[in-house]
Amino acid sequence: MDQSHIRNFSIIAHIDHGKSTLADRILEMTDTVEKREMKEQLLDSMDLERERGITIKLNAVQLVYHAKNGEDYIFHLIDTPGHVDFTYEVSRSLAACDGAILVVDAAQGVQAQTLANVYLALENDLEILPVLNKIDLPSAQPELVKKEIEDMIGLDCSDAVEISAKSGQGVEDVLEQIVAKLPSPSGKPNAPLQALVFDSLYDPYRGVIAFVSIKNGTIKPKDKIRFMASGAEYEVIEVGVRTPKEVQEDELSTGDVGWISAAIKNIENVRVGDTITHVENPAEKPLEGYRQMQPMVYCGLYPVDNARYDDLKDALAKLKLNDASLQYEPETSQALGFGFRCGFLGLLHMDVIEERLEREYNLNLIATSPSVIYHVYKTDGEMVAIDNPAALPPAQNIDRIEEPYVKAEILVPKEYVGAIMDLCQKKRGEYVDMQVIDEVRMQIVYELPLSEIIYDFFDKLKSSTKGYASFDYAFTGYRPSKLVKMDILLNGQIIDALSTIVFKDFAYRRGNAMTIKLKDLIPKQQFEIPVQAAIGGKIIARTNIKALRKNVLAKCYGGDISRKKKLLEKQKEGKKRMKMVGSVEIPQEAFMAVLSMDEE
Numbered sequence: 001m002d003q004s005h006i007r008n009f010s011i012i013a014h015i016d017h018g019k020s021t022l023a024d025r026i027l028e029m030t031d032t033v034e035k036r037e038m039k040e041q042l043l044d045s046m047d048l049e050r051e052r053g054i055t056i057k058l059n060a061v062q063l064v065y066h067a068k069n070g071e072d073y074i075f076h077l078i079d080t081p082g083h084v085d086f087t088y089e090v091s092r093s094l095a096a097c098d099g100a101i102l103v104v105d106a107a108q109g110v111q112a113q114t115l116a117n118v119y120l121a122l123e124n125d126l127e128i129l130p131v132l133n134k135i136d137l138p139s140a141q142p143e144l145v146k147k148e149i150e151d152m153i154g155l156d157c158s159d160a161v162e163i164s165a166k167s168g169q170g171v172e173d174v175l176e177q178i179v180a181k182l183p184s185p186s187g188k189p190n191a192p193l194q195a196l197v198f199d200s201l202y203d204p205y206r207g208v209i210a211f212v213s214i215k216n217g218t219i220k221p222k223d224k225i226r227f228m229a230s231g232a233e234y235e236v237i238e239v240g241v242r243t244p245k246e247v248q249e250d251e252l253s254t255g256d257v258g259w260i261s262a263a264i265k266n267i268e269n270v271r272v273g274d275t276i277t278h279v280e281n282p283a284e285k286p287l288e289g290y291r292q293m294q295p296m297v298y299c300g301l302y303p304v305d306n307a308r309y310d311d312l313k314d315a316l317a318k319l320k321l322n323d324a325s326l327q328y329e330p331e332t333s334q335a336l337g338f339g340f341r342c343g344f345l346g347l348l349h350m351d352v353i354e355e356r357l358e359r360e361y362n363l364n365l366i367a368t369s370p371s372v373i374y375h376v377y378k379t380d381g382e383m384v385a386i387d388n389p390a391a392l393p394p395a396q397n398i399d400r401i402e403e404p405y406v407k408a409e410i411l412v413p414k415e416y417v418g419a420i421m422d423l424c425q426k427k428r429g430e431y432v433d434m435q436v437i438d439e440v441r442m443q444i445v446y447e448l449p450l451s452e453i454i455y456d457f458f459d460k461l462k463s464s465t466k467g468y469a470s471f472d473y474a475f476t477g478y479r480p481s482k483l484v485k486m487d488i489l490l491n492g493q494i495i496d497a498l499s500t501i502v503f504k505d506f507a508y509r510r511g512n513a514m515t516i517k518l519k520d521l522i523p524k525q526q527f528e529i530p531v532q533a534a535i536g537g538k539i540i541a542r543t544n545i546k547a548l549r550k551n552v553l554a555k556c557y558g559g560d561i562s563r564k565k566k567l568l569e570k571q572k573e574g575k576k577r578m579k580m581v582g583s584v585e586i587p588q589e590a591f592m593a594v595l596s597m598d599e600e
C-alpha cells in the first residue's frame with residue numbers, strides 16, 4: 001500500500017480509562033476480527049492480563065479501515081499498558097509510531113499517568129488526538145475534562161471526539177480523525193534498511209521472532225541482515241504482520257509494522273531497541289534506541305527444587321526477550337541455594353514476572369522480599385552498590401549508606417489532602433510543592449525514599465482516598481540516610497534471605513511487626529522455634545513459635561478416610577512451597593512477609 005495510506009499509532013491512557021476496550025471496538029468496526037471470534041479485550045492475549053484486567057505487554061496489530069472518502073487505509077495499532085511499572089513498554093511502542101490517541105475517562109479526568117504518557121508521546125514527537133471516553137456514564141463531564149486537558153496539557157480539544165468505547169458510540173469519528181489528523185510514516189523506501197526492533201519473543205520452532213517498525217527501506221525473505229548493536233548476521237526466512245493472527249507477507253516496506261523470523265537461536269543477539277539493516281548497503285547509523293529503564297526493585301528468585309536451577313536460567317533468558325526491562329544475575333543464598341537476583345521496574349512488574357515464570361515455564365519459585373539499590377560508602381573510600389541486604393558489608397566498615405529518592409506527584413480531590421500529607425510524612429516524605437489543579441483537585445509533590453513507596457504506598461494511597469488519588473514518580477537521586485541491616489534469626493540461626501535494610505528509627509517497630517508476622521506464617525513444628533530480629537549482634541524483637549502438639553489427623557475423628565486423604569493432600573500442597581532451612585521449614589510467604597506486615 002502507498003505509504004500515504006498508512007497510519008501507525010498507539011493508544012495511551014491512565015490505567016482503566018478504556019484503552020483496551022477502545023482497541024477492541026476498533027478491531028470490530030474494521031472487521032479485523034469476526035464478531036464470533038471477538039473476545040473481550042482481544043489484545044490482552046496473556047491469561048494473566050485477562051485475569052487481572054490489565055494490559056502488561058504491548059501488542060501490535062494491522063487492520064484495514066475503509067474511510068468515508070472511499071479509500072482504504074492500513075492502520076497499525078499498538079496497544080500499551082497504563083500502570084506506572086510498565087512505562088518501559090509504553091516508551092517502546094511509542095517509538096514505533098507516528099501518532100497517539102490519548103484516551104481520558106470523562107468521569108475521572110486527567111490522572112497522573114495521563115500526564116506521564118503524554119510526556120512520553122511528546123518526547124517521541126507524536127501527534128496526539130485527545131478522546132473523551134465513557135460518556136455513557138451519568139457522572140461523565142466531557143466539557144470539564146476537555147478544559148482540564150487544555151489547561152494541564154496544552155492540547156487543543158475543540159475537535160476532541162466524545163465516545164463510549166463500551167457501546168461503540170463515536171468510535172467511527174475517532175477512525176476518521178486518525179485518517180485526517182495523524183501523519184503517515186515519513187521514511188524512504190529506497191533508502192538503506194532501518195528497522196526498529198520494538199519487541200521480540202521466542203518460538204520453540206522458529207527461534208526468536210523480532211517485531212519491527214520499518215523506518216526506512218524494505219525487507220524480504222532471503223535478505224542478509226545485521227543487528228547493528230549486537231553485530232549478529234542472519235538470513236531472513238519469513239516476514240509478516242499480525243491481524244492479530246500471524247500472516248506471512250512477501251515483504252515489509254517503509255511504514256510497515258510486522259515480524260521477522262531468521263532462525264535466530266541465540267537469544268542474546270536480539271535486543272529490543274536495536275536497528276536491523278542489510279549486510280550489503282547498510283544504513284550509516286542505527287535509529288535512536290529506547291530510553292534505557294533502570295530497574296527500581298530487586299529480589300532473589302530461587303527454584304524450590306534446587307535441581308531446576310538451569311530451567312530457571314533458561315526461562316529468564318527467554319522471558320527477557322519478551323520483556324527487555326527484566327534484569328538478572330546469578331546469586332547464592334545460604335538458606336535458599338542457587339538462584340538469581342532479578343531487577344524489576346516496580347512491584348507489579350515483579351509479581352507479573354514471577355507469575356509468568358511459574359505459569360509459562362512450569363517452575364515453582366521462592367521469591368525473597370524486594371529491595372532497592374543502596375549506595376554503601378565504605379570507610380576505605382570505596383562505594384559498593386548493594387541490591388541484596390545480605391551482602392551489606394559489616395557495620396564497622398561502613399562510613400555511610402545512601403538510598404534512592406523519588407519525586408512523587410499525586411493528584412487528589414481537595415478533601416483528601418490531609419490524608420495524603422499524613423501518609424507521605426509517615427513514609428519519611430519531604431514536602432516539595434502543592435498546586436490547585438481545578439475546583440476540586442490538588443497536585444501534591446513530595447520527595448520520598450523509594451524503599452518506602454515500593455511496599456504498600458500505592459495501596460495505602462488508594463485506601464486513604466477511596467481510590468480517588470493517582471500518582472506517578474520519577475527517580476531523583478541518592479541521599480544519605482540512617483540505615484541499618486536487620487537480620488532475622490530462626491532457631492538461633494540467621495536466615496540470609498530474610499535480612500532487610502531498614503531506617504534506624506523504624507527498626508524496633510519493623511522488627512516487632514516482622515517477628516509477629518513470621519510467627520503467623522511459619523507452621524508449628526515438633527519443637528519450639530524462637531523468632532528474633534537483630535541489628536548487629538543485638539536482639540531487638542523476639543517471639544516464639546510454639547511446638548506442635550497434636551497430630552493433624554487427630555482432627556478427623558478417626559473415621560472418614562476420604563477426609564483424611566483430603567487433609568493429607570492439602571498438607572502436601574502446602575509443602576510444595578516449603579523450603580527446609582537448617583531445621584526449620586519455611587513457607588514462601590514468609591520470605592515476602594515484609595510486604596504484608598502491619599506496622600501500625
Ligand SMILES: Nc1nc2c(ncn2[C@@H]2O[C@H](COP(=O)(O)OP(=O)(O)OP(=O)(O)O)[C@@H](O)[C@H]2O)c(=O)[nH]1
Binds near residue numbers: 083
Ligand atoms: N461505562 C463505560 N465503561 C467503560 C467504557 N470503556 C471502558 N470501560 C470499562 O472500564 C474498565 C477499564 O477498561 P479497559 O479497556 O480494560 O482499560 P485500559 O485502559 O485498557 O486498562 P489497562 O489495560 O489496565 O491499562 C473496564 O471495566 C471497561 O469495561 C465506556 O465507554 N463506558
